[in-house]
Amino acid sequence: METASPEEHAITPEGIGDDPGTSISVDDLKQAYTRDAHAAWHGARGTRRMPSRADMTPRVMRKFLSYVALAELVDGGKDFRFRVVGDGIAHKQKLLLIGKTLADVDHLVPDFGTFLRNLYLRTVRQRDALAYRGTYVRTADRHPFTYEAVILPLGDDGETPDHVLVVSV
Numbered sequence: 001m002e003t004a005s006p007e008e009h010a011i012t013p014e015g016i017g018d019d020p021g022t023s024i025s026v027d028d029l030k031q032a033y034t035r036d037a038h039a040a041w042h043g044a045r046g047t048r049r050m051p052s053r054a055d056m057t058p059r060v061m062r063k064f065l066s067y068v069a070l071a072e073l074v075d076g077g078k079d080f081r082f083r084v085v086g087d088g089i090a091h092k093q094k095l096l097l098i099g100k101t102l103a104d105v106d107h108l109v110p111d112f113g114t115f116l117r118n119l120y121l122r123t124v125r126q127r128d129a130l131a132y133r134g135t136y137v138r139t140a141d142r143h144p145f146t147y148e149a150v151i152l153p154l155g156d157d158g159e160t161p162d163h164v165l166v167v168s169v
Contacts, residue, residue: 022134033064034150037167041152048158069166110140123151
């Protein structure tokens with residue numbers, strides 16, 4: 001497989017809106033990293049509703065690994081715990097997230113964990129890939145960022161999510 005050129009991976013403001021939860025179709029993903037992630041997830045799932053965490057290896061995710069966050073469902077989705085956070089996400093968020101739950105994130109930056117939980121839960125409930133594009137300004141620390149993200153459910157049985165894989169640029 002060829003990797004995309006840096007120009008293809010440039011983060012573009014095109015289509016970025018003011019609504020932090022602007023849902024878009026996965027067919028409308030513009031960024032190469034999010035498109036690559038959705039294609040890898042779709043290929044790994046085969047005939048199942050979703051691939052397992054084990055299917056999404058670093059090798060499978062090599063094109064977009066820096067922009068990955070892997071969050072495990074805690075207590076059936078009452079919370080999520082970050083297991084992996086790529087450098088691209090850590091840099092953009094300016095937060096150390098590995099090992100933290102979204103409740104922990106809410107203690108660090110009030111309401112941001114709740115915002116993420118709502119997005120992740122929607123993916124868990126629908127058991128399908130969901131995509132978003134927007135601009136978000138965290139209320140507590142006024143940290144602004146634009147993003148395009150695809151949130152992908154993972155489940156060992158191919159049907160029931162136990163993790164979400166987030167790719168955000």
